[in-house]
Amino acid sequence: xxxxxxxxIDSLSALFDGNGKHLKVLENINFTVSSxxxxxIIGPSGCGKSTxxxxxxxxxxxxxxxxxGKIRVNGKKPETASKDREIGLVLQKPTLLxxxxxxxxxxxxxxxxxxxxxxxxxxxSDLLKLLDLQxxxxxxxxxxxxxxxxxxxxxxxxxxxxxxxxxxxxxAALDEINRRKMNNEIINIWKKTKKTILFVTHSIEEAVYLSxxxxxxxxxxSTIHKIVNIDLEYPRSKVQNSSKYFKYIKEIRExxxxxxx
Amino acid sequence: xxxxxxQKLKKALNTDFMYKRPNRxxxxxxxxxxxxxxxxxxxxxxxxxxxNIPKRILPKPSDLYHFFQREFLTVHSSRYQxxxxxxxxxxxxxxxxxxxxxxxxxxxxxxxSLKRGIYAILFxxxxxxxxVPVPALAPVVAAILGYGYSTKIFIIVLFIIFPIAIAxxxxxxNIPENYSQLLHTxxxxxxxxxxxxxxxxLVPTLLSVMKIVCTASIVATIIAELPLSVKEGIGKDIxxxxxNQMIPRVWVSVILxxxxxxxxxxxLSYLEKYITTKYKYGEF
Numbered sequence: 001x002x003x004x005x006x007x008x009i010d011s012l013s014a015l016f017d018g019n020g021k022h023l024k025v026l027e028n029i030n031f032t033v034s035s036x037x038x039x040x041i042i043g044p045s046g047c048g049k050s051t052x053x054x055x056x057x058x059x060x061x062x063x064x065x066x067x068x069g070k071i072r073v074n075g076k077k078p079e080t081a082s083k084d085r086e087i088g089l090v091l092q093k094p095t096l097l098x099x100x101x102x103x104x105x106x107x108x109x110x111x112x113x114x115x116x117x118x119x120x121x122x123x124x125s126d127l128l129k130l131l132d133l134q135x136x137x138x139x140x141x142x143x144x145x146x147x148x149x150x151x152x153x154x155x156x157x158x159x160x161x162x163x164x165x166x167x168x169x170x171x172a173a174l175d176e177i178n179r180r181k182m183n184n185e186i187i188n189i190w191k192k193t194k195k196t197i198l199f200v201t202h203s204i205e206e207a208v209y210l211s212x213x214x215x216x217x218x219x220x221x222s223t224i225h226k227i228v229n230i231d232l233e234y235p236r237s238k239v240q241n242s243s244k245y246f247k248y249i250k251e252i253r254e255x256x257x258x259x260x261x
Numbered sequence: 262x263x264x265x266x267x268q269k270l271k272k273a274l275n276t277d278f279m280y281k282r283p284n285r286x287x288x289x290x291x292x293x294x295x296x297x298x299x300x301x302x303x304x305x306x307x308x309x310x311x312x313n314i315p316k317r318i319l320p321k322p323s324d325l326y327h328f329f330q331r332e333f334l335t336v337h338s339s340r341y342q343x344x345x346x347x348x349x350x351x352x353x354x355x356x357x358x359x360x361x362x363x364x365x366x367x368x369x370x371x372x373x374s375l376k377r378g379i380y381a382i383l384f385x386x387x388x389x390x391x392x393v394p395v396p397a398l399a400p401v402v403a404a405i406l407g408y409g410y411s412t413k414i415f416i417i418v419l420f421i422i423f424p425i426a427i428a429x430x431x432x433x434x435n436i437p438e439n440y441s442q443l444l445h446t447x448x449x450x451x452x453x454x455x456x457x458x459x460x461x462x463l464v465p466t467l468l469s470v471m472k473i474v475c476t477a478s479i480v481a482t483i484i485a486e487l488p489l490s491v492k493e494g495i496g497k498d499i500x501x502x503x504x505n506q507m508i509p510r511v512w513v514s515v516i517l518x519x520x521x522x523x524x525x526x527x528x529l530s531y532l533e534k535y536i537t538t539k540y541k542y543g544e545f
Contacts, residue, residue: 059442082446089446095439098544099461112447112457140541 006164006196007033007056010070014051018064025051027221029069033198033213035163038190040199040207042252043217043225044260049200050168052217056198057089057166058082074163081164085113088157088195090167094149096141096156103128103137106155113160127155130192131185147171147178151185158193167199171206183209187234204256208248209236216252218259225259228252320509325516328509342493344514350493351482352521354410358417359478363471366422367463370429371455380430391423395481400488408490413482420481421474425467432466433459437545464542468533475529476522483518 012029015022025048033039043049054061055071058078073081081087096105103124110120128134131151141149150170157165167186171179183206190197201207207214211230218225230248232239239245302322308314309321316324332343342350369387373380390398399416406412436458444454486496495514502510536542 057446059445083449087446089443091439091443093439095437095443097440097458097461099540099542108457109447112444112453142541142544 004035005032005072006035006037006074007031007198008070008072008075009056012052012055012067012069012071014048014055014061014065014067016062016064017066021064025065025222026055026067027223029224031215031224031227033196035196036194037213038187038197038199038211039213039215040201040211041215041217042201042204042207042256044219044256045202047217047219047259048222049217053166053168053200057087059089085160086163088160088162088165090150090153090157090165090170092169092172094141094146094153096149096152098141101138101140102133102144102152105141105152106159108156109160115160123159127158130158130189131155145178146174147182150174150182154186154189158189158195163196165195165197167197169200169202172202179203179206180209184235184237186210187236191234204249204252208232208245208252209240214252216255216259226255228255317506317508320512324509325512328513332510332513344495344498344510344517347493347498348495348514348517348521351486351495351518352479352525354413354494355417355478355482356525358414358482359421359471359475361414362418362421362425362474362478363467365418366425367429367467369422369426371433371459373426373430374433387423387426390419395420395484396487399485403488408488410491413485413489413491413494416485417478417481420485421477424474425470428466428470429463432463432543436462440545461542462545464540465533465537466543468529468536472526472529472533475525479518479522479525 009029009031012026013024014026015024017023029052041049041052051061051065055067056073056078058073058081061067071078074086076084076086078087097108100108106124106127107120110123115123124137128137131154133148133151133155136144136148141152144152153170154165171182174182186197187210189195199207199210201210208230214228214230216225216228217223228248228251232242232245232248236245306322309319333345369383373383395416398419402416402419403412406415440458441454444458448454482494483496483499486494487500489497491497495518499511499514502508502514
């Protein structure tokens, strides 16, 4: 399982066709993500990151979006993998229900999926421990900082133990200090849970800090420009001032500049 | 006995209520309101007395008091339905129609939010109910459905269902898309999304709209009673009293039903405040 493909995308193209618009958003996308790896996707605005994210997550796309090609998550179609609870989603906004407490939000998918009360309590208690949120069980989302809200959202995604965690710019709204804190937290979670993580980001530094592989998308046509393997040891906090680390940042920045033209 | 009283007083002093006592501005506001009411009553009495305005146009507050005394404070008061009893009957019917409208309006609002086509078909009919005033509509409905109780309730529902349905539809359509997406990753069953997301989102809207339509339901009840053959209800009584030139009775009835409407509105305001502060339903 260690080296099997968690995500396999083959010749994927997508276009918006309808309402007088004909816009190709993705063209001939091919990549794989091995099980247990941490991969980031980065690209200029409007390069189709969100469409790609939606297609992989099995979320319904707009009626005008037509996709061709093959997407497999753990060897299944994304819709099937989603139904089989193999995909956990963390969105840009924490998307927490204000009328539920921290525990209540983490319980939500488990309640919906029909887990027993005892099992829900055990899982939530384990998650609170994993995410270092003990003592905040009864807090409402609005009483937490942005970083903590996002932690609850990660906890909710992990609650039903999916193999794959899809994260769409989850720390985009955080300040630099909290973002780095959350980066370290997500690496710890990844190391402990051994989940596959596909992380969409706008930040080159974040992509290098977190990932084993960075996929750079380009605009016009929206396709893969480069895939960069990040050969740096974890924890990255130890190597973040090394020349090799900055070399990766510089390399990706140059690729991104080419991709934005 | 005195010791017991003292103990009771001590107990009362230790309750949380004492720590949450209303502030000075509350007493000041209440005092000013009472003062204004007294002042209006006094001016009202003086003006009518001074200008000799006939009772059939505007009765004096003392006339209203005399009627009040006759209606409620004599030995015969318990033998017939007072204007208060009739007002409470009207309130009961208003509450019943209000509850039905709330349920049906919510269901209708949800149906209207499902597809744009459904909205396009149903909206003109719904809007039509708002174009025709209730006094004009009531006899028409009565001619079709009869002059009984069900017609009365039907008219109340018809009068207040429109804002409920529209508010519910708009709330459902304005639920942020990312929440629906999130729920979609947990389940594709629509009723589960409805239970966990749509229903809690509707709570603040329904509480607000309840405040808007609560007084309208009482207005609709009174108007609906006029052409119908229902015996209970203050609307019919106001109409008959007016025809018999019992003007103080009309005035006391109007004041009573206004107080009931105000209390209804206040009760719903407190309910809204309590639920929105405690449960934070519908906040994203």
